[in-house]
Amino acid sequence: MEAPEPNPNQNEENQHLSNEEGEAVDELSSRKQRQNEAGREQILASVGSNRPKTTKEKVAYVLNRSIEARNSDVDLAWEYWGEFESDRFNGHSVTKDDLRSLTGLPSISRARAKIQNEYKLYLADVEVRKFRGTLDEDIRKEVVEDRPGDLGVYTVYVDEAGKTQEFISVGSLWLLDAGSEVISRQREIEDWVKAKGIRHEFHFKALTNSRDQLNSYKQFFTLFLEKFSTIGFKAIILNNSGFSDTRSVITDLTYHLISKGIAHEDETQRAPLPRLLQVWIDEEERGSDTLKLENIKERLTSQKIAGLHLNTFTAVSSKNNFFIQMTDLFTSAINRRLHNAPSGHFKDELADFILHETGFNLDELDKGNNQSDSARVFNLR
Known part of the structure; x- marks a missing residue:
């Protein structure tokens, strides 16, 4: 029996199928990556705004x-039950009926x-990841941090404000608080x-010369201070002269x-170490935001501050984040008073109101200072 003649198009067909399969795999991988990135951003936005719902x-x-x-389900x-289901969980014991009504351990896990x-967030310690089999190969030799x-x-x-101004x-x-009360x-x-x-x-x-809008801003600021009476504001101001790279400044x-803020909280015993540090900034440009936060994190790590453990450093949208919005109002009020003479605009009235409420005094500024290392940090409220 004669062998069948080879099909000259067979190799091309196989190669075509192989390419299609590879493209399908790449598309699935890319879609999964996009889904994970969207999920990660949603999680960070929820945590950063203290608005967890799901x-x-x-x-x-x-x-x-x-x-x-992170290390133990x-x-x-x-902690989940104590934080979010305290009406059914007393923090000491769980009955069988209580257990049936609480969010199940498998769902939490x-x-x-x-x-x-x-999402690669809030990772467990290295030894735990080894046990779970989820440790990335490139960090298998990482040393477990001795952390209380x-x-x-x-x-x-x-x-920040004033990037192009004096x-x-x-x-x-x-x-300094966290949890269900926050x-x-x-x-x-x-x-x-x-x-x-209010939408x-x-x-x-964004404040216009509208008395109703101004009153809503004032009421919001006052209400926030009432609800979070233990918050603090800190500011640092520099004369913007002789700098070619404002982002670096x-x-x-x-x-x-x-760094100076942590030292102040610890030395005054208002919030002594040890503590976790998390830093949230208003999202602007993802690449530059990430580089900025990584540089700050690296410098803080190099200081080896006893009892300081670095946690989340990330940029998030100000949408639905009242903490970022409050920070914007405070920082912008300082900037307004530094650069604008009173003009009768409601922004001047809002700036004066905010600085009065937080106890910021422009007379204490060293307006000639342009050395970031010696710039003074003002600890307010």
Whole structure:
């Protein structure tokens, strides 16, 4: 029997099929990557604004500030129930009926796995990742950090103003609490915004010469201070002269603001170390935001501050984030008063109101200073 004649088109067909299969695999991988990136951004926005609503967002909220929860699903579930389901969980024991009514451990565990394994957020310690089989090859030899379990937090929101003006200002809001109380107070402000029918974000530059809008800004600022009475504001100002790279200057100022701010909180015992540090900035350009935060994180790491453990450093949208919006108002108020003589615009009235409420005194500024290393940090309220 004669062998069948070879088909000269067969190799081309096989190659064509192989290319199509490869393109399909690439498309699936790219789609998965986009989905993970969108999910990651949603998680960070929820945590940064203290607005967790879904089970996954609530799990992320716990993971963000609890090392034990990152390493143990039992600890994670225990903290989750205590934080979000305290009406059915007393924090000491669980009955069989209670257990049936609480969010199930498998659901919590699945959410944790997705956040850690797919979004690469709030990772467990190296030894735990080795045990779970999720440790990336390039960090298998990483040393486990000696870190105490129950840590407080420095949650710092940062914004800047005056990049093209005579003075550069970097302002920050320091939140030292976390958990259900913070979420509850944030929701009270959210409810107030909805009840007032307010649809705009509270951005200083968006204020028009409208008395009603000005009053809403003032009321928002006052309400926030009432709900978060223990927050602090810190600012650092520099004479913007002789600098060719303003972005680098802002990175320097942000680093000094955070570093000196931590020293102040620790030395005054208002919020002593050890603590986790997380830093949130208003999102502008993803690439430059990431580089800026990585540079600050690297410099803080090199300082080897005893008891300081670096956590989330990320840029998030100000949308639905009242903490970023408050930081914008504070920083922009400083910038307004530094650069604008009173003109009768409602922005002048708002700036004076904010600086009075936070206790900022422009007379204390060293307006000639243009050395970021020696710039003074003002600790207010």
